[in-house]
Amino acid sequence: MPRHVACVMDGNGRWAQRRSLPRTAGHQAAETTVIDIIEAARAAGVEWLSLYAFSTENWNRPGAEVDFLMGLVRRVVRKHAPLLLARGIRCRFLGVGDSRIPRELARDFEDLATLTADNRGMTLTVAFDHGGRRDIVEAARSLIRSGTPADEVTERLFADHLPFPDTPDVDLVIRTSGEQRISNFMLWQVAYAEWVFPEVLWPDFRAPDFLACLHTYRRRDRRFGGVPPRTMGETS
Amino acid sequence: MTTTGTADDRPLFGPESRFSGFFDDPRWALAIIRATVLEAAHPQIGAALVDNSTFVAHPWRRLRNTFLSMRRMFGADPAVREREAARLNRLHARMSGSDSRGRAYDAMDRATRAWVVATLFESAVTMCRLSGQPLDQDTMERMYAEYRSFLAALDGDASELPEELDDFWRYFDRVVEDELENTEAARVILYRLFDHLPAPALLEGAPTLWAAGRAVVGPLLGAITVASLPESYRRRAGLPEMPGASTLMQGAYCAAGLARFLPEGWINAESIIEALSLSPGSDDPRARTVAALAARMKRASALLRLLTPLSGVPQPDPAPSGGTGESRRSAEEFFRKVLDQTGDGHLDWPDLAAMARELSTRLDLDEPEETRLYDAFAAWWRELQAALDTDGDGRVSAEEYAAAVPSLAGPALIRVAEVLFDVTDKDGNGTIDAVEYRALFRTAFHRDLTTTGGTYSRSAFVGDFLSFMSGRRTNTAYDPLLTDA
Secondary structure (H helix, E strand, O other): OOOEEEEEOOOHHHHHHHOOOOHHHHHHHHHHHHHHHHHHHHHHOOOEEEEEEEEHHHHHOOHHHHHHHHHHHHHHHHHHHHHHHHOOEEEEEEEOOOOOOOHHHHHHHHHHHHHHOOOOOEEEEEEEEEOHHHHHHHHHHHHHHOOOOHHHOOHHHHHOOOOOOOOOOOOEEEEHHHOOOOOOOOOOOOOOOEEEOOOOOHHHOOHHHHHHHHHHHHHOOOOOOOOOOOOOOOOO | OOOOOOOOOOOOOOOOOHHHHHHOOHHHHHHHHHHHHHHHOOHHHHHHHHHHOOOOOOHHHHHHHHHHHHHHHHOOOHHHHHHHHHHHHHHHHOOEEEOOOOOEEEOOOHHHHHHHHHHHHHHHHHHHHHOOOOOOHHHHHHHHHHHHHHHHHHHOOOOOOOOOHHHHHHHHHHHHHHOOOOOHHHHHHHHHHHHHOOOOHHHOOOHHHHHHHHHHHHHHHHHHHHHHOOHHHHHHHOOOOOOOHHHHHHHHHHHHHHHHHOOOOOOOHHHHHHHHHOOOOOOOOOHHHHHHHHHHHHHHHHHHHHHOOOOOOOOOOOOOOOOHHHHHHHHHHHHHHHHOOOOOOEEOHHHHHHHHHHHHHHOOOOOOHHHHHHHHHHHHHHHHHHHHOOOOOOOEEHHHHHHHHHHOOOHHHHHHHHHHHHHHOOOOOOEEEHHHHHHHHHHHOOOOOOOOOOEEEHHHHHHHHHHHHOOOOOOOOOHHHHHOO
8 A cells, every 4th residue: 555645637628628628617616526535545555645836837827727726725714624624634734935926825835734743543645836856955955054964965864944844755756648648746755655646537537437546556566776576566 | 907807816917817718718709800890990990990000901911910919919928019009000000091081090099999998898798698608697707808908008097998797788889889880891891801811821822722712712701700799780881681690690609619629639720810811932840831731722623623514615824924014913913912911902001000010020029110100101102103093093003103113112112121131140249140030930931941150131132122122023031021911
């Protein structure tokens, strides 16, 4: 069972276009999937779930779409806050550094994180206004500010300066809609991740699809750069 | 001074007294509010309160000070009592002036001071009556003797209050009938204080929660207090009669009276007041418990905010402006939180007097240090007035202050810092050593410092104090001193 699963929620726009709907309708439809996947991951025993909601590059989208997304995310966060609390899910938001994020939304993020900070069920990290490179640059800055001598910098020490240093490495990344790109997502943490690329678009992605991805992962032979074990086929 | 001994030989002060029996009684909270309204309804006291009191802007600090002072006055140790009485007398001697109609007031007026004690006694009796557990005649007479000796400890003798309890009721009714008015101070307590009550330090992290609770409890407390006032005063002051208010009031008193069935030690006024005044960020060891409580409050208010329905269309968010606007805002913020102690929107002598009062209380100053501190503050006030009062109305507005912040640290303010340094430097060696410095912070600023060695020179101390008082630096160790609500 993967300990840390991350999802790149891709295909909302295409889902809407195929139905001749505005792109925003695709984002709206994504809400159901998000809740469904959170429940599925929790039920399957995943300890860490990360969702890529908004990248630092997404600010380049049309202003109206960005505004709509901000409003939508705010409504979703507020609507599901009691459920997340009751389900024992610890929520936190990775990124959220841009001043273009409405203050009310940042407040809600903070409130939800405060509210669920003591939950121990599953940790849900929502990457919002996130960029993997930016996190690495921030970590480097923090490392330099702490006055660590160059020779003492190790991978472990470097990782301690990343945002949310308690986050374990990602074991499995699911990117929907068949796109096969990393898109600057949690670059440090996905170093040894397995990737699966289901063809289904995010609004159509459901719990069975998620479980199928977990199954695919279990059949993978994770080597972490070592040699393949002698017994071929199904291990662990 | 008759401080101890009556017919039954039990001391009038100390843990045996009727008074200390009420200390941890939740009904006492309601009774104190009622007594304060009756005090404020006295034109002399009302005028003094409106001019000098910090209770609107800093009600929690005021509550804590009053509580500690009364405990000293009713404590068993006569030396402590004498010292506290002298301190209260010095404090009140500095309060005099005239009200809005030009009538003079003087906080040392003996008849007026007797009235304060009378309201406390009468409210204690009334609180027992209203909660359905009236006091018997003997207890009442004993308690009356206690309050008379309280007045005697303050004033030298208690001749302003009738000797016999029977005459007291006639005296009380006469003052209510003839002297009490619908003063501004009484209205402020009844209708403004509870509606705008700032959160105590403990709940500062949870403003939404506080505001929501206050919106319900504030008007209720007002209605309960009005209903418990003497009928003749309600009529004369034109206070509204609300249907059901008297039932509500009696219910509240009865419910509070039921707390006597709780296990002993569950309700302890001192620990409640101390806990409310502790700010979660301080280094006090008890603050850890408080911090845990504050974290729960924070989560509760986060949930409350998330559950509040969104209002209408999302409005675009203006980017926060930087630069000069920022520093101006922080100056106005400093003005509101630190300088304007009486909360009337202007800086005036009573504001600075309140600061001097607070500092000398916390530092437990005696004469002549206390007078030196007051004099230093008075000189600073003249300096401020000369420099900042551009429209010549005798007081300084927030705008005048914000516009002139950079030039604020004049020689008189330096003098204030030096006096403060001198009273802290007990051994007079020109530096504050670690022990003195820690004592200053613990008593005056409620901070436990962890520094173990080193000394603080006069110039370093003065520099720090100046940058705080001129609002140039916030978040210093001085913040909790004068910003406590």
